[in-house]
Amino acid sequence: MHYDPQRLAPLVRALRRGDRRPVTLAADCCDRLDATEDDIDAFRPEAGQRDRLRREATALAARHDDPATRPALFGIPVGVKDIFHVDGYTTEAGSSLPPAAITGAESAAVARLRDAGALVFGKTRTTEFAHFDPPATRNPCGLGHTPGGSSSGSAAAVAAGTCPLALGTQTIGSVGRPAAFCGIVGFKPSYGRIPRDGVVPFAPSVDHVGTFTADVAGAAHAAEALCDGWTPVDPDERPVLGVVEGPYLEQATDAGRAGVDAAADALSAAGYDIRRVSMLDDIDAINERHRTLTAAEFALTHAEWYDEYGDRYAAESVALLERGEAVGVDELAAARAGRLDLRRRIGERIASSDVDLLLSPSAPGPAPAGIDDTGDPVMNLPWTHAGVPALSVPAGRVEGLPLGLQVVAPFGADESLVAWGEGIERAVEDIGSVAT
Structure with missing residues (x-):
């Protein structure tokens, strides 16, 4: 079908x-x-x-x-x-x-x-x-x-x-x-x-x-x-695009990295200025901080429900709750504070690199086989932790399965991201099969 x-x-x-x-x-x-x-x-x-x-x-x-x-x-x-x-x-x-x-x-x-x-x-x-x-x-x-x-x-x-x-x-x-x-x-x-x-x-x-x-x-x-206060914009110029490099990108599979390279080539051929931006060298610490934060807040959110209906929770949710219950107040406060620090750092890195938007894989690779595992969210994690806007557009396929290109803007630049996103989408829509 x-x-x-x-x-x-x-x-x-x-x-x-x-x-x-x-x-x-x-x-x-x-x-x-x-x-x-x-x-x-x-x-x-x-x-x-x-x-x-x-x-x-x-x-x-x-x-x-x-x-x-x-x-x-x-x-x-x-x-x-x-x-x-x-x-x-x-x-x-x-x-x-x-x-x-x-x-x-x-x-x-x-x-x-x-x-x-x-x-x-x-x-x-x-x-x-x-x-x-x-x-x-x-x-x-x-x-x-x-x-x-x-x-x-x-x-x-x-x-x-x-x-x-x-x-x-x-x-x-x-x-x-x-x-x-x-x-x-x-x-x-x-x-x-x-x-x-x-x-x-x-x-x-x-x-x-x-x-x-x-x-x-x-x-x-x-x-x-x-969205609150949405005001459409119509940018006069194309954005300068920065492909994220470093330990963060290394979390993707060969297919995921090849997909971003193919997208960057297509965008360059369409007249976009493509640059390489090394950042998120501390991605392991960011990942751990986000997981600590989500576990702790999940445990707080579900405390009353879990007390009454604990036997109805799936094993994975129980494990997350138990991890969250072990997080101390100071550790949770530090994890929450890390969001704003990362948001600031992302904005500063975008500005210092003279780019408008960042590019990375939307997922480590194409959808895994089977329906018992929903895939790894690690490529989305830092942008979610920082709360910056992110847009995923289709960009090529591997063995018939779609790949996504993740486009990220500084905090609050949602309207520009979406406006520029239409041109980026057009530039990558005909990539076809990506060689890995």
Whole structure:
């Protein structure tokens, strides 16, 4: 079966003009779900989903019958990772805990999408509490491979063409890595740029809300609806791009490094100024600090739930909780402080290297075989720890599986990253097979 993602930007234009109707698009997405879900298993099952969407789409169209006043995401079906609270749904968070113990008020991100005219298509599968214990979701680009985690269902749903937009979260690498594995675009804005209210927390100091779309133009539409104070920009010049080198890059596989080199060559051929930037020499310490922080905050977040429902947690989550419980107050404070120090250092290194954006692999390599391991998030970790914005775009394939190029900007430069990202995306989209 061949899967084609739906592109958000042309759908937005067609729906707002009236060339497409929300009820028809919702029905088309349901048809796509029927055709793909046995293979992909991206969504939690929902009884009466098609009828619900028909009712909601019909009501939406009646409220906005004038094309001139239709909201930005009018009629767009959205997949929502099942750690976001959504009115009308329970929240299971990929766990065996009673939904009544977890479910809460609708998340701010979902509310913003609804205000922009979007329709909640369904809840997408996730690993337990966005940590591990993978669901049965498969990669649309290779059914024998993981789609990544923990935003497994959201990435797979967009890649399979079931919905044109999906919400995910990233605490280490759960937007950039699944986007890369599934051959789509993942955008993680600067820390806090999309509110996390109404999302089951993992480690609040580094939890980010992000999006999955087929392309960067779609990510821009979603960001405008979701991000605080989003102001689109139109840069006059191409950015200077810095390929990150050193111990951080050495964590990638040969395929991952070859993919970045191929992307850099394609960008250079397209007229971009490419430079090499040595940085993150202390990546081992950064990795350890982030893991300490996430374990400690996971233990704090889950203390009451674990006291009552400890026997329902997966072994991997129990191990993380136990590690987190052993972290002292001073160690946690130092780990939290390290975020701001790394953010400052990244900004200073970008400035001192005379580059605008940094390039690196979105994942160590292509999606691993099997669905019991969601892959290593290590290539995303430092950017998540620092809270800087990161964009993953498809850039080549290895043995038919997608590779992702991770593009990083200084903290707060989200609008420039997305604006420049469209040109970068065009320059690398025809790379094809990457030699390793």
